[in-house]
Amino acid sequence: MSSQHQSSASLIVSLLNEHPLDLGTYEEVYKHIHAHPELSLHEAETASTVAKHSSLSTYTVHTSIGGHGVAGVLVNGEGPTVLLRADMDALPVEEKTGLEYASNVKTKDADDGTATAVMHACGHDMHVACLLAASEWLARKKVRETWVGTLVVLFQPDEEGGKGAMAMVDDGLYHKVPVPDVVLAQHVMPFKAGKVAVRAGTMIAAADSFKITLFGRGGHGSMPQLCIDPVLLAANVVVRLQGIVAREVDPAEAAVLTVGSSQAGHTENVIADKAVLKVDIRSQHAATRDRVLSAMRRIVEKECEASGCVKPPLFEQIRKFPMTVNDKDVTHQLSKTFSHIFGEEFDPKVVTSNASEDVSDLATSVKKPYCMWFFGGIESERWDKAERNGRIAEDIPVNHSALFAPVIQPTLKTGIMTLCAAAWTHLGRRES
Ligand SMILES: [Zn+2]
Ligand SMILES: [Zn+2]
Structure with missing residues (x-):
């Protein structure tokens, strides 16, 4: 590890400590979006909540890109352009979590027009809440003084259909926002909350x-x-x-x-x-x-x-x-930062996932590198108990299950820290 990276990783840790994340506000954002899910291609309300949120008040906000896509741009001097992406769509699943903020939404938005229950069963609500929080944190005056470059925060529709990223590109995304030097994204997964995992190379099938x-x-x-x-x-x-x-x-x-x-x-x-x-x-x-x-x-x-x-x-x-193939250099840099922040809780060599993602389209369409990582959403005790009893498959709901609901903390906090740290690592340093 070079001393430059060591100091850069330590610096982001002290910045996060000095300027604590505002978790309460974003827990409410999360619950609100969780209770109001919208199917792919119908993310109008979610997009409007995002575009109007005070987190983006210092950003130039573009809406209705490739459907309900939203992108905020924050120009902060000469330097690299970093794009952070969250997806917004939910699934035709009837929620059975019994949570007080569970979704009761039924919609006729499905292809055949029949009434369909809708649920954020893939955690995209968590991705949105984390990205709004990170947008606010990175734009804070004291934090902004430490970096240079341009930050693009992108809220994507229709990830589940696999077409949302390309729809945004095809609708002129990169005429509205600058072409990024790197695209970064994350997904909440059914492993212990507080843990973060990535791999260089093929991350997702x-x-x-x-x-x-x-x-x-x-x-x-x-x-x-x-x-x-x-x-x-x-x-x-x-x-x-x-x-x-x-x-x-x-x-x-x-x-x-x-x-x-x-x-x-x-x-x-x-x-x-x-x-x-x-x-x-x-x-x-x-x-x-x-x-x-x-x-x-x-x-x-x-x-x-x-x-x-x-x-x-x-x-x-x-x-x-498409296949999601994490860029080696970007992943290497991120791994240094993440291992500094999360220590043992960070896994730099997670096995390739057979889930699917279209985030790479935002990068490959302009021949730029990208990296997606995972963060856990399962309450630690619940995970340990399932593991002790050899009942992970039976007791831990996976993405797309009617029982999938990440525990809010420390999932949210982890997902905000990863975005803040990842963006900060790839933005330029202001000489002090
Ligand atoms: Zn999904
Ligand atoms: Zn998903």
């Missing part, structure tokens, strides 16, 4: 999902000889697809293939005319991704042929998330 329609020939349940049964075909396809990861992917490589939905027919005495499968794929290397995707196509097409289908299957891509 690529994700691809497809709707696959298999065309049979429908008819009377008593006359299978005149039909092509899509149920039997779909069953064979589902089983066969499970051979891809088991038999075609290098055992040293990670990949996941899940058939999350299988639908055909309505009643017992009718052979349906089609079956629809929904398939989700995660991969950690481009070559593995290509291999899994082409194997999926091959198997589905050949099974259809084997069944004598009159029409080839139809593949429709539902979602496509």
Whole structure:
């Protein structure tokens, strides 16, 4: 560790101590956003809460970028431009946490117009509260006097759909705000609150999902000889697809293939005319991704042929998330700062996650480096107890579960400190 970085890391620690974070205000912000979740592409109220918040009063604020995207810019002399990003959208999940600030929201905003319960089941509410707090802290006069450069704080819509970051870029984000030298972001995850984790290289897998329609020939349940049964075909396809990861992917490589939905027919005495499968794929290397995707196509097409289908299957891509590959130098710098602040609670070599993220689009679209890290949201005692009893899977709700609710502290405090420290590390130093 160079003395320059050592002193820079110590400096941010003393700054955080000298200018304590305002936690109370942001606990209320968190609870408010948690109680008022909005689905992807419908984040209007959340965006308005963000844009009007006093944290951004010294920023030039741009709204409605790529949908409900918001970006605040704080120019503070000549120096590097750092972009901090939080996502804002919630999920069609009915909250079952029983918390006093739990969501009761039902909306008709879902694609099919039916009433849907909505919940911040992925912690994006926590990301927003942390970023508002960090925006305020970094703009404080005494703190601002220690850094130079430009800070961009970005609140992104539609992360769950995987299109929000690109929608902002396509809508002229970088004509409204300066192109950053580095993009930084974080995600709350189901591990102990107070802990922070990152890795250089592939941090988060690529994700691809497809709707696959298999065309049979429908008819009377008593006359299978005149039909092509899509149920039997779909069953064979589902089983066969499970051979891809088991038999075609290098055992040293990670990949996941899940058939999350299988639908055909309505009643017992009718052979349906089609079956629809929904398939989700995660991969950690481009070559593995290509291999899994082409194997999926091959198997589905050949099974259809084997069944004598009159029409080839139809593949429709539902979602496509890029791989999140943390820049080595940026991650190295951040790791120095984080290990100084969090000590043993910081893990610089966490295993690659098979979740998915589109934050990289904000950086790769302008060929800039980026880094995303994780911070924990599970109450320490609860985690320890689950671990002692060998019941992590049973007792610790994961992201997207109806029971997922990060414990407010120390999660919020940790998530604010990480953002403040990460931004500060990559901004310029004011000569004193
Ligand atoms: Zn999510
Ligand atoms: Zn998420």
